[in-house]
Amino acid sequence: MSSSKIVLVTGATAGIGRMSALHLARQGHHVIATGRKLEELTKLAAEAAAEHLRVDTLPLDVTSDDSIRAAVAAVDKLTANHGLDVLVNNAGFGVLGPTSDITDAEMRRQYETNVFGLMAVTRAFLPRMRDRRAGRIVNVSSVGGRMTLPFFGVYNSTKYAVESLSDALRYELRAFGVDVVLIEPGVIRTNFESTAVSNLEQFKGSVYGPSMLKVDDLSKKLDRFASEPIVIARAIAKAVRVRRPAARYVAPRSTYFILVLQAVLPTSMWDWSMRKMGFLTPHALQVDTRAPSQLPAAAPGS
Numbered sequence: 001m002s003s004s005k006i007v008l009v010t011g012a013t014a015g016i017g018r019m020s021a022l023h024l025a026r027q028g029h030h031v032i033a034t035g036r037k038l039e040e041l042t043k044l045a046a047e048a049a050a051e052h053l054r055v056d057t058l059p060l061d062v063t064s065d066d067s068i069r070a071a072v073a074a075v076d077k078l079t080a081n082h083g084l085d086v087l088v089n090n091a092g093f094g095v096l097g098p099t100s101d102i103t104d105a106e107m108r109r110q111y112e113t114n115v116f117g118l119m120a121v122t123r124a125f126l127p128r129m130r131d132r133r134a135g136r137i138v139n140v141s142s143v144g145g146r147m148t149l150p151f152f153g154v155y156n157s158t159k160y161a162v163e164s165l166s167d168a169l170r171y172e173l174r175a176f177g178v179d180v181v182l183i184e185p186g187v188i189r190t191n192f193e194s195t196a197v198s199n200l201e202q203f204k205g206s207v208y209g210p211s212m213l214k215v216d217d218l219s220k221k222l223d224r225f226a227s228e229p230i231v232i233a234r235a236i237a238k239a240v241r242v243r244r245p246a247a248r249y250v251a252p253r254s255t256y257f258i259l260v261l262q263a264v265l266p267t268s269m270w271d272w273s274m275r276k277m278g279f280l281t282p283h284a285l286q287v288d289t290r291a292p293s294q295l296p297a298a299a300p301g302s
């Protein structure tokens with residue numbers, strides 16, 4: 001592959017995807033920035049044009065087969081049937097909710113984008129890479145693809161799926177000259193947080209309601225420790241640039257600490273800290289842990 005590559009980024013209308021599209025273009029790559037919000041794509045194209053960057057924009061909803069088909073045809077046209085050198089599967093989101101109470105519809109929505117959408121886009125752009133015996137797929141996962149946080153069970157499970165699918169693709173595509181790389185962001189300042197808490201109202205009346213409100217409050221406070229999207233854009237650019245990429249890039253590097261902590265702590269201690277963090281102790285949940293048969297009998301007439 002030459003040093004300037006044709007790179008398509010999904011979910012480039014905001015956050016990590018938008019920053020990565022611009023950063024990659026500033027590094028000299030031909031970027032195809034895609035997303036659902038056309039007005040955001042227009043703004044991105046204008047910003048890139050002002051800097052004389054090579055950025056094309058295309059509509060792409062990763063959950064729509066028609067949209068994916070149209071994007072593949074448009075990329076073939078833009079690249080004279082060369083196809084992509086690199087696909088950056090970035091589009092994704094997470095919604096907080098008690099894992100036992102979250103609806104099937106909400107679970108499916110997250111899986112449709114984060115897992116099935118990522119796989120559908122990958123399958124669609126892979127044939128030209130495999131035929132050329134060259135290409136790279138960069139999947140934006142999460143440290144939450146290696147550890148589970150309270151109330152993030154569904155989102156985290158989608159990223160565990162992305163990790164496993166990426167591992168398998170890495171084994172299966174190597175012989176065809178296609179590398180598969182995982183990017184594992186920690187906490188990054190984007191719209192991710194506001195999307196994550198967008199459904200909290202729904203659980204207000206549940207036994208987890210008060211704890212979820214406290215978690216929401218905690219995550220807002222933690223926002224000041226969040227890193228800027230450029231940190232992930234740089235990790236993605238490295239995954240695009242280097243000749244032999246690593247299987248995984250954790251960014252920011254400080255995030256390794258939590259992964260190491262999880263690895264060294266006994267599960268009982270890790271679970272205890274997660275219960276504390278999620279306000280999931282009987283005290284925080286105001287739960288009487290005694291079985292009804294152990295409760296003192298109510299006084300007659302009370």
Ligand SMILES: NC(=O)c1ccc[n+]([C@@H]2O[C@H](COP(=O)([O-])OP(=O)(O)OC[C@H]3O[C@@H](n4cnc5c(N)ncnc54)[C@H](OP(=O)(O)O)[C@@H]3O)[C@@H](O)[C@H]2O)c1
Pocket residue numbers: 010011012013014015016017035036037060061062063090091092093094113117140141142143144184185186187188189190191192193195
């Ligand atoms: N921010 C973090 O702390 C963090 C941490 C770990 C991993 N990540 C991962 O990083 C990736 C980017 O997230 P972000 O932090 O940049 O959040 P963000 O600011 O909310 O951006 C998410 C992007 O994904 C797009 N998207 C969502 N559903 C889509 C679909 N069906 N088709 C096409 N695009 C779609 C959004 O477009 P719309 O505006 O149209 O919805 C938006 O452009 C995600 O995969 C996320 O899981 C983020």
